[in-house]
Amino acid sequence: MQCPYCVKEMEIGLIRSPHEVSWFPGTKKPVFARAKFHDGSVVLSTLSHFNGSAVAAWLCRGCEKVIIDFSDGACDMNG
Numbered sequence: 001m002q003c004p005y006c007v008k009e010m011e012i013g014l015i016r017s018p019h020e021v022s023w024f025p026g027t028k029k030p031v032f033a034r035a036k037f038h039d040g041s042v043v044l045s046t047l048s049h050f051n052g053s054a055v056a057a058w059l060c061r062g063c064e065k066v067i068i069d070f071s072d073g074a075c076d077m078n079g
């Protein structure tokens, strides 16, 4: 994948967590970390009690950007 900022080739990798990985609207840290308690949130990786969570993500080291494709559960490595 090419970086949309500098057009150089990006590196695929994983973002890992011992918890569910979710995106929440706004910039305030939610009190409850589970996405199901927040309207408009997006679950990027459901929690596996054995493996934690893992999300596939593209990295550009030059621009210091990370891109996550969450279409059709593409990002959830616990699938």
Ligand SMILES: [Zn+2]
Pocket (backbone or CB within 6 Å): 003, 004, 005, 006, 007, 008, 060, 061, 062, 063, 064, 065
């Ligand atoms: Zn870049």
